[in-house]
Amino acid sequence: KQEVTQIPAALSVPEGENLVLNCSFTDSAIYNLQWFRQDPGKGLTSLLLIQSSQREQTSGRLNASLDKSSGRSTLYIAASQPGDSATYLCAVLGGGADGLTFGKGTHLIIQP
């Protein structure tokens, strides 16, 4: 059964810092990996999708990498802003499961 772990569970940093969120998964037979953002009481916003054949994807200040063989992904946020405060979820498609398997998320607070 696919399992997804996210580290750290929570992170608080001053505005302007660059930061890295980590995600690991147990079964490397995945189709893709998605990073989502969830604001309190809201649904999920898709940030980046990395297909299994790709190593990284970039969108604005966000960069996500994927090392499928080692079962790891990182989300890099450059020049963090208070508006980046949210819970960031990592999810994988595949590894023996229908639908996405989610990690428990990283609760991020950017201090003004």
Added chain:
Amino acid sequence: SAVISQKPSRDICQRGTSLTIQCQVDSQVTMMFWYRQQPGQSLTLIATANQGSEATYESGFVIDKFPISRPNLTFSTLTVSNMSPEDSSIYLCSVEDPGGTGKYEQYFGPGTRLTVT
């Protein structure tokens, strides 16, 4: 991407009753999913709903408790039956690959926040 709406956005229900949640997407999609997010937890897949076939349920979820309909390629419903306080959660629908890109990207609705008293 896709625009996904859910109704209701929130509800407070009494134990023993049932609630049907609707999910509407603005384009035709083959794969739709229903997830549950319990308080303070991450998302867990309830079932996969494909048009023209029976929904496929994950371990721990059964059709009698969570019946699902998928009458066409843009709409699905999830019913939470005989509710108990343990069913208090956010229920989210998602769609896969609405643009037919082959990337299997999933997009989520805004969720339905259910409180059972």
